Amino acid sequence: MTRLGSLFGAAALMLGAAITPLMAKTPPGVLVVAKNIDDIVSLDPGQAYEFTGGEVVSQIYERLVEYNPAKIDELKPGLASGWKISDDGKSIVFTLRDGAKFASGNPVRPEDVVFSFRRVIVLNKPPSFILKQFGWTPENVEQMVRKTGANEVTITVAGNFAPSFVLNALGARVGSVVDAETAMKNAKDGDLGNAWLSRNSAGSNSYRLQTWRPNETVVLVANPNAQHKAKTPQVVFAHVSEAATQRLMIEAGDADIVRNLGPDQIAAVTGKPGIVVETYPQAAVHFISLNVKHEKLNKPALWEAMRYMIDYDGMANTLFKGQMKVHQTFWPVGFPGAVEDRPFKLDIEKAKGILEKAGIKDLSIAIDMISSSPFTEIGQSIQATFGQAGVKVTLVPGATTQVITRYRARQQEGAILYWGPDFMDPHSNAKAFAYNTDNSDASYQSTTTWRNSWMPPAAVSAKTMAALVERDPAKRLDMYRELQREILHNSPWAMTFQAQAQVALRDNVKGFVHGATNDLIVYRDVEKK
Amino acid sequence: MSSLARVLPVLLSTAFGLVSTLAGLLLVTFVIGRVMPIDPVVAVVGDKASAQTYAAAREQLGLDQPLYVQFGRYIAGVARGDLGTSTVSNRPVAEDIARVFPATIELATLGILIGVAFGVPLGVYAAHRLNQWPDHLIRFLALFGFSTPVFWLGLLGLLVFYSWLGWIGGPGRIGIAYRFTVPPRTGFMLVDTLLAGRPDAFRNALSHIVLPATLIGYYAMAYIARMTRGFMIEELSKEYVTTARIKGASEARVMWLHAFPNILVPLITVIALSYGLLLEGTVLIETVFSWPGLGLYITNGLFTADMPAVLGGTLVVGLIFVILNKASEISYAFLDPRTTR
Numbered sequence: 001m002t003r004l005g006s007l008f009g010a011a012a013l014m015l016g017a018a019i020t021p022l023m024a025k026t027p028p029g030v031l032v033v034a035k036n037i038d039d040i041v042s043l044d045p046g047q048a049y050e051f052t053g054g055e056v057v058s059q060i061y062e063r064l065v066e067y068n069p070a071k072i073d074e075l076k077p078g079l080a081s082g083w084k085i086s087d088d089g090k091s092i093v094f095t096l097r098d099g100a101k102f103a104s105g106n107p108v109r110p111e112d113v114v115f116s117f118r119r120v121i122v123l124n125k126p127p128s129f130i131l132k133q134f135g136w137t138p139e140n141v142e143q144m145v146r147k148t149g150a151n152e153v154t155i156t157v158a159g160n161f162a163p164s165f166v167l168n169a170l171g172a173r174v175g176s177v178v179d180a181e182t183a184m185k186n187a188k189d190g191d192l193g194n195a196w197l198s199r200n201s202a203g204s205n206s207y208r209l210q211t212w213r214p215n216e217t218v219v220l221v222a223n224p225n226a227q228h229k230a231k232t233p234q235v236v237f238a239h240v241s242e243a244a245t246q247r248l249m250i251e252a253g254d255a256d257i258v259r260n261l262g263p264d265q266i267a268a269v270t271g272k273p274g275i276v277v278e279t280y281p282q283a284a285v286h287f288i289s290l291n292v293k294h295e296k297l298n299k300p301a302l303w304e305a306m307r308y309m310i311d312y313d314g315m316a317n318t319l320f321k322g323q324m325k326v327h328q329t330f331w332p333v334g335f336p337g338a339v340e341d342r343p344f345k346l347d348i349e350k351a352k353g354i355l356e357k358a359g360i361k362d363l364s365i366a367i368d369m370i371s372s373s374p375f376t377e378i379g380q381s382i383q384a385t386f387g388q389a390g391v392k393v394t395l396v397p398g399a400t401t402q403v404i405t406r407y408r409a410r411q412q413e414g415a416i417l418y419w420g421p422d423f424m425d426p427h428s429n430a431k432a433f434a435y436n437t438d439n440s441d442a443s444y445q446s447t448t449t450w451r452n453s454w455m456p457p458a459a460v461s462a463k464t465m466a467a468l469v470e471r472d473p474a475k476r477l478d479m480y481r482e483l484q485r486e487i488l489h490n491s492p493w494a495m496t497f498q499a500q501a502q503v504a505l506r507d508n509v510k511g512f513v514h515g516a517t518n519d520l521i522v523y524r525d526v527e528k529k
Numbered sequence: 530m531s532s533l534a535r536v537l538p539v540l541l542s543t544a545f546g547l548v549s550t551l552a553g554l555l556l557v558t559f560v561i562g563r564v565m566p567i568d569p570v571v572a573v574v575g576d577k578a579s580a581q582t583y584a585a586a587r588e589q590l591g592l593d594q595p596l597y598v599q600f601g602r603y604i605a606g607v608a609r610g611d612l613g614t615s616t617v618s619n620r621p622v623a624e625d626i627a628r629v630f631p632a633t634i635e636l637a638t639l640g641i642l643i644g645v646a647f648g649v650p651l652g653v654y655a656a657h658r659l660n661q662w663p664d665h666l667i668r669f670l671a672l673f674g675f676s677t678p679v680f681w682l683g684l685l686g687l688l689v690f691y692s693w694l695g696w697i698g699g700p701g702r703i704g705i706a707y708r709f710t711v712p713p714r715t716g717f718m719l720v721d722t723l724l725a726g727r728p729d730a731f732r733n734a735l736s737h738i739v740l741p742a743t744l745i746g747y748y749a750m751a752y753i754a755r756m757t758r759g760f761m762i763e764e765l766s767k768e769y770v771t772t773a774r775i776k777g778a779s780e781a782r783v784m785w786l787h788a789f790p791n792i793l794v795p796l797i798t799v800i801a802l803s804y805g806l807l808l809e810g811t812v813l814i815e816t817v818f819s820w821p822g823l824g825l826y827i828t829n830g831l832f833t834a835d836m837p838a839v840l841g842g843t844l845v846v847g848l849i850f851v852i853l854n855k856a857s858e859i860s861y862a863f864l865d866p867r868t869t870r
Contacts (some may be wrong), residue, residue: 004640023561026705026706027705030706032705032706038829039574040618041618041619042618042619049574049575049577072748087858124581124582124585125574125582126574126575126577126578128579128582129577129578129579129582132579188580195619198619199620210709211709213628213821214618214620214625215629215821215825215826215829216701216821217708219709235605236705236708238700238705238819239819239821240700240701240819241816241819242684242700242816242817242819244684244687244817245684245687245699245700245817245818245819248687248688248691248692248699249699249700251692252691252692252695252699254699254704254705362605398566399832400832401567401568401571401572401833401834402565402566402567403566404568404576405567405571406566407536407568408568408576422577444580444583446576446577446578448581448588
């Protein structure tokens with residue numbers, strides 16, 4: 001037994017060495033952000049289309065024009081110091097900012113802008129559709145985006161688009177400007193540097209990418225050549241997928257910011273010494289949709305009744321406790337043109353009356369939902385309230401890709417989902433919720449209308465396209481307001497909530513800006529006091 | 530018959546067994562992956578990609594080809610040592626596995642050492658004190674370890690030892706302050722910190738691994754203790770044990786020198802199986818402790834229908850089991866010469 005005793009002794013010593021009290025504090029000069037980063041597919045701005053990827057890319061690359069994260073209706077100069085729109089609205093001449101440099105030390109040139117936009121179109125990755133809307137193709141993009149002066153780039157669009165729409169789309173992440181020389185130096189097999197840029201960076205913004213280890217960490221370090229210098233030299237994104245673990249980390253001081261706390265964790269850390277909780281409205285809107293391909297669901301009375309079978313306030317106040325705000329139109333509050341009408345609330349008797357009048361009875365609906373929060377909570381709530389109104393709901397849970405796979409193929413009956421705009425222009429959501437002119441199975445669209453097999457009235461689709469080309473900004477916003485009100489009352493879905501991000505920070509963290517989308521999260525002004 | 534003539538059929542049979550096992554495993558995994566209601570292209574291009582982008586990605590991934598062509602291409606790649614490229618991250622799967630597997634090996638090895646160090650003596654002692662309170666207590670501990678969700682234990686452990694007491698490091702393999710100061714030579718954090726001559730970093734890495742390793746060690750201990758107890762009870766009921774006791778051998782001698790060596794063959798199998806299960810990756814522990822290991826890698830691959838990642842991971846897990854199985858068989862010859870007759 002002596003040997004066994006020695007073994008236990010050695011084990012105890014080893015444990016003892018490990019379990020002496022540890023100082024839990026993040027290193028000075030390093031901002032530690034704990035969040036789930038498993039959604040990153042690529043950090044190439046021409047490809048990144050996921051939440052975390054967008055957030056990281058936005059710290060690294062500048063665009064010609066950029067949004068003010070704190071004031072979303074303000075589009076301000078980015079890499080372009082100014083721009084001039086032609087009389088016909090089809091061309092915009094951008095003047096590049098003097099002295100702008102990439103992290104490599106290379107100057108930012110018009111050629112870089114041309115290269116960046118061209119590669120988006122040629123690579124044809126998911127976000128490319130944002131620039132393709134301008135009528136750009138691999139064949140014509142070199143004529144549509146041209147160097148027209150020593151420090152000037154002219155872009156031309158093939159259509160009568162509202163200039164504000166074009167500028168808004170260029171302000172999206174996909175409009176990032178890449179250091180062409182660095183990218184091409186690392187290009188392989190004609191990929192325009194895509195593989196290399198997926199894991200490295202060549203931008204001019206406040207940070208450059210030092211490391212990305214999937215499902216482990218992303219490290220950004222300050223770019224010394226940036227115009228807007230980072231106040232914190234290093235930002236570390238630590239992959240922590242479990243919210244309860246994130247909570248323990250912020251309490252222990254091992255993270256400066258934690259990003260994925262649920263309502264219960266937020267409640268638990270609120271008021272704790274050393275921690276502050278901040279809430280930021282988000283652009284994502286949630287909804288419950290019915291696929292009208294199924295005859296039993298193609299009934300406007302059912303759509304109307306559905307809107308009274310949802311416990312909006314109950315869910316917002318009890319389940320989500322600040323992480324969702326009741327919102328019933330397709331364009332989020334805080335964005336120009338948003339409509340804040342919310343005429344619907346839980347009213348089972350009214351819903352029953354509508355269903356009875358329309359002769360709808362013994363209805364059962366299978367509703368697809370992503371098997372994670374907040375979808376499961378919404379699913380359980382509507383299962384109960386729909387049931388009170390006599391509509392049986394069967395929930396069909398699945399992984400995100402599983403739910404989206406069925407949704408893309410229009411196989412679902414109902415779905416609980418959300419929609420985030422691809423760029424900060426109302427057309428992004430209007431096209432999704434108020435436009436469909438070809439409902440055939442062969443004509444795939446990524447819009448909510450097509451995926452629910454719904455053709456809005458022709459006048460609604462026409463108005464969506466008219467708003468896209470309307471050059472009077474005030475009139476244009478009015479048109480979107482009208483569209484929101486149309487869809488609010490007449491569509492096979494019920495908009496339910498606008499998301500709100502709740503972030504817990506250590507109280508010495510100052511200057512963190514969390515805009516309405518992940519592209520609008522800014523770390524460069526963060527300081528640890 | 531020459532010795533080569535005797536050995537060759539054995540070698541060929543072993544090689545055939547290995548290859549057919551792994552090929553069968555890959556085929557089953559591939560078929561399961563393809564019948565799952567997840568479109569791998571959606572995982573790559575996202576929710577809003579246009580039909581053209583979707584079609585281009587589908588073609589690029591080779592998913593427009595018939596299933597047998599896709600599988601054939603994959604197998605041909607594996608035969609060349611190429612595990613393919615992750616459809617989601619666009620990184621070579623072999624590179625990904627080389628990154629995540631050391632984390633799992635390190636955790637699993639420490640876990641199995643803890644499991645064996647505690648499980649075997651406790652199992653032997655429980656058999657020795659059969660149906661007395663120590664036996665009941667050990668059985669309860671074993672049952673508790675086996676039936677309690679390791680996820681819950683992990684969170685509870687973090688709450689108490691990390692958050693309240695501050696005795697251990699938090700999630701991840703090493704503290705943020707050390708994360709990029711130790712060059713990754715072997716991929717094993719404890720080894721790399723020592724090779725770098727960084728006792729402070731070693732201590733920090735140890736403080737991070739101690740809780741997850743103890744928890745999976747407890748899980749392994751529960752199984753090993755139960756099995757050891759069962760083997761020992763059977764062994765202690767044999768006549769040679771009674772004879773040894775009659776001859777006046779001490780109880781410790783009877784237990785450890787007479788009975789225990791005779792349970793080693795099945796016990797080694799149990800330990801190898803436990804180690805194999807731990808090496809497969811404990812997804813929930815890896816999730817709670819943000820431990821970038823193989824289990825999490827395979828699970829993420831499944832959720833995104835990233836078949837090269839899943840198949841690569843499965844191949845590694847299959848290899849582990851085959852190797853551990855063979856290692857167990859070889860050890861039998863040393864532990865019990867009768868098995869070679």
